[in-house]
Amino acid sequence: MNPSIEREGFSERLQQALRNAEYSPDSPTQLAREFNIRFEGRPITVHAARKWLVGEAIPTQEKLRTLAQWLGVPAEWLRFGGNEMQPTADPTGAPSRFESADVKLIADLQRLDEHHQSIAREILRMLVRINRKK
Numbered sequence: 511m512n513p514s515i516e517r518e519g520f521s522e523r524l525q526q527a528l529r530n531a532e533y534s535p536d537s538p539t540q541l542a543r544e545f546n547i548r549f550e551g552r553p554i555t556v557h558a559a560r561k562w563l564v565g566e567a568i569p570t571q572e573k574l575r576t577l578a579q580w581l582g583v584p585a586e587w588l589r590f591g592g593n594e595m596q597p598t599a600d601p602t603g604a605p606s607r608f609e610s611a612d613v614k615l616i617a618d619l620q621r622l623d624e625h626h627q628s629i630a631r632e633i634l635r636m637l638v639r640i641n642r643k644k
Contacts, residue, residue: 521565527583538560545580549576554569574588
């Protein structure tokens with residue numbers, strides 16, 4: 511397949527996934543910010559995000575997996591297209607993508623010392639148990 515056509519197809523699928531997840535497909539700044547919150551590797555630049563959105567580049571496999579997980583789509587579909595997009599499902603029933611506030615909460619939890627992390631986890635477990643009883 512022609513590399514130019516592959517990049518354009520990826521760009522279209524990325525924009526569709528962003529719209530479906532209620533993000534702007536026209537904002538490389540938002541894409542870079544939201545991606546970098548979730549990606550554990552070296553952050554991407556706004557310029558790199560723009561290249562993904564306009565079909566000038568395709569991210570590495572590691573970045574592609576992060577994008578797919580964030581946007582709740584299969585990485586294979588995002589990269590290659592094909593069958594209709596199906597949201598990814600977690601066997602535990604947990605959401606397949608996290609909102610920015612969720613990611614920031616996890617990052618905050620990781621910044622706590624071990625003792626305070628343990629306390630925060632126990633509080634969350636108690637809240638989940640209380641919520642199940644309703």
